[in-house]
Amino acid sequence: MIATRSPIVRLGIRAASPLALVIAAFLFFGGHNRPGGGFAAGLVLGAVVALRTVAGLQRSGGATTVLGAGGLLAGAVAVSPLLFGNTLLDQVVVSTDLPLLGTVKSGSAIIFDAGVTLIVVGLVMALLDGLSATDLAKDPGTRQSAS
Amino acid sequence: MIWALLGLHLIGCAVIAGIGDGLGNRVFAVAAGAPLVTSIWVIGRVGDANATTAQITWVAGLDLELAFRVGPLAALLTLVVSGIGVLVFGYAAGYFANGIAGVGRFTATLLAFSTAMVGLVWADSIWTLFVFWELTSITSFLLVGYKNTDADARLAARRALLITVAGGLVLLAGLVIMADSAGTGRLSEMTNIGGTSAAVASVLVLVAAATKSAQIPFHVWLPGAMAAPTPVSAYLHSATMVKAGVVLVALAGPIVGDAAPWTPLGISFGLGSMLWGAIGALRHRDAKLILAWGTISQLGLMVALLSVGSAKATFAAIGLLAAHAVFKAALFMVVGEIDVRTGTRRIDELSGLRASMPLTFAVALVSAASMAGLPPTLGFPAKEAAVEAALGLAGAEKAVLLSGVIAGSVLTVAYTTRLMIGLFGSKPDHTASAVAPSRLAMAIPIGILGVSTLAGFVGLGWVTTAVRAAAVQLNPSAEVYSLLRWPGLTTALFISTGIIAGGLAVGVVLARQTMSEPRAVGAQAVDELVAGVLHAARWTTGRVQHGSLPVYLVTMTVVATFAAVPFALGIDTSAVYLSDNGTQLVLAVLAVAGAVASTTVTSRLGAALALGAVGLAVAGLFVAHGAPDLALTQLLVETVVVVGFVLGLGHLHRRFPAADQVWVGVRLTVAGMLGVAVGAALIGSSSAPVGVPPVEDFVAESQTTGGGNNVVNVILTDMRALDTLGEIMVLVIVAVGILALAAPSRDETPALEGEPT
Secondary structure, rough: HHHHHHHHHHHHHHHHHHHHHHHHHHHHHHHHOOOOOOOHHHHHHHHHHHHHOOOOOOOOOHHHHHHHHHHHHHHHHHHHHHHHHOOOOOOOOOEEEEOEEEEEEEOOOHHHHHHHHHHHHHHHHHHHHOOHHHHHHOOOOOOOOOO | OOHHHHHHHHHHHHHHHHHHHHHHHHHHHHHHHHHHHHHHHHHOOOOOOOEEEEEEEEEHHEEEEEEEEEOOHHHHHHHEEEHHHHHHHHHHHHHOOOOOOOOHHHHHHHHHHHHHHHHHHEEOOOHHHHHHHHHHHHHHHHOOOOOOHHHHHHHHHHHHHHHHHHHHHHHHHHHHHHHHOOOOOOOOOOOOOOOOHHHOOOOOOOHHHHOOOOOOOOOHHHHHHHHHHHHHHHHHHHHHHHHHHHHHHHHHHHOOOOOHHHHHHHHHHHHHHHHHHHHHHHHHOHHHHHHHHHHHHHHHHHHHHHOOOOOOHHHHHHHHHHHHHHHHHHHHHHHHHHHHHHOOOOOOOOOHHHHOHHHHHHHHHHHHHHHHHHOOHHHHHHHHHHHHHHOOHHHHHHHHHHHHHHHHHHHHHHHHHHHHHHHHHHOOOOOOOOOOOHHHHHHHHHHHHHHHHHHHHHHHHHHHHHHHHHHHHHHHHHHHHHOOOOOOOOHHHHHHHHHHHHHHHHHHHHOOOOOOOOEEEEEEHHHHHHHHHHHHHHHHHHHHHHOOOHHHHHHHHHHHHHHHHHHHHHHHHHHOOOOHHHHHHHHHHHHHHHHHHHHHEEEEHHHHHHHHHHHHHHEEEEHHHHHHHHHHHHHHHHHHHHHHHHHHHHHHEOOOOOOHHHHHHHHHHHHHHHHHHHHHHHHHHHOOOOOOOOHHHHHHHHHHHHHHOHHHHHHHHOOOOHOOOOOOOOHHHHHHHHHHHHHOOHHHHOOOOOOOO
């Protein structure tokens, strides 16, 4: 419906997607020192996915994979210090000098944050799935009633 | 060696579960491997006073360990479990037609049971004992319910599981009390404990034993369990699993046997079961049920003897246990063979089998003689020892036990006689039953068991050594006793002669009678209890989880309002002020206005937008307070929520239904109540701060350990990462819930059994 009726919306979403991705990355990596972080980045990505799905640019589905990946990633970061005799969720801080970005101090927390991001995106995808967002993008005539 | 044998069992289970279905009936030969090796290993250890041990400690401080100890008692029991196991697998190869479906699943479960049983008799740590005890219950459940398309079998399996597993929990409590009082979790290291804890533990242990060994009033599961295929009945419900309770009484006797309730309660269970079981056996006409009720009766005698606790009684009980395992397994197999070859096992339908199944008849005769306590079979010296043990007591104990044993034994001889006449006798008004050809795989194990009953009498010296060593492990004074082929003209012999004469007379008379079969009153009571619990659960769920979203919301709001009262009372009014600046005031008014609008507008999109306004106003409040992280998150959440609303509204009508407008007042009230409640709680909790906020510490810590300048995020991902981990797992669960709720119901879940449709 949205997809077929409004090419402007569709084009706009298509054009905005890469920008939103950059913003998400910015929030994600900047979160250590500035407002942002994994949760915020996940919400931005989730909004992108939601808009693209509504506009018919992609199909909903695959939430389970993303959720599973996120859960495993965060869980692995949480548990792995135990293997080295440290406490649960103990984190490693690495400081490196990179071109353009200067000194980047980061830690295993960022992987944990990536897990958070994936889970938030997965949650949004699950919502889209649950609300049959793909159906919504279609023409009213061809849409199947939600069961 | 212990690990190797257990490992062999487990490998056997895995292999059979994997490829068993493709092997046909050869799968039983594979399954017999591990029990065979075990029985060969253990046969040399029977009668050996030295124990073989093995253990792995898991948590040392909690005594959590896997500990095994194969002493004389365990060795004798292992010989029973694994030896009869081998024969049962051989028998099953003949019992089942080749190539039936699910043979791999069945055999793997049976071998798993065998493994659990071996682990149970080897267990030394209470935790090990408990785990294997429950494993035998679970495997028994699977085996009883093997015919899972048969509603009766499923019901019987559930009944058996509920009773035995409930008994297992009682056992756990008893074991923990025992270990706590004795200061060790090892059964072999426990000494006699006294006091209240011993009294409580003794009751718990006896109740647990009664559930497992089918003692009244917990016996109701055993007759139903006869729904299992006969190899299972022969193995689990006569020779091994039901013995677990007896073994438990034997093991616990030296530890809690001096407690006041032990002997009276044990004798009540035991003699009650012995008499009621024998009466049950006299009333039924299904040969398998007769044997099952007979098992209840025989186990009762063992429990009674063991709970008396004298050396002679213990010795006699172990002797009976060994003899019973051999003859009862044989009789079950005989009944199974008759069932397979004639198509029935009802004693009023069979005729002339003595002539048409001579070998089976011979084994049945020998085993029945053993069951009745006649020479020259193993049952005779064991029964004599039991009578001697009763005679050796004094006072009321002697009177009760002796009269109980005599009455029970007369009934035992009677039901044995009736069973034999019914199964093998020629009935004048019946033509001889048609008999299918013999199957070698069934005949051989039956023959071996029959010969064993005789060989046990001939080689009584070896049996005595084994039984005596096991009894000495429990009670050192048992050293002096022996099983005797010919006891001499003792009082016990005269009593036994009387028992046999009386029993034969009763049995012959009753064999000609047609009595009404008893109804399974106890089993019905259990089923009704279960149905009652399920009904109550459904009723409660129906009332609590009614599915009405508005009612849920109102309930939650009312509860939250009441919960907020204590906070509201704690508000320090002097610390409360309206606002820091005008911006806050404006934003707050906007938020409230949005909230009110969302309850009153008639357009759905309007309501969504009003909610969005509330969210944005709150985000603004965060900014005004200097919390950019919160504001950012709030804004993003609002954005996603708006997208969600657009999606949801796409499926709905533009406007709320007209009838909904009646409820505006209610909505406003509920929303207002919740707002006031939460507001009061927040003001209350923040108007009386305790101590200094640890902000400074957090800031310092975030830069040193977390390596970041944004305190909020360092707290989230490092300092309080465990909280975050929990929160994101909640998100995962929510997402999975959404997916599950939204998934179109592909297959209708069948209604629960007994559920009104």
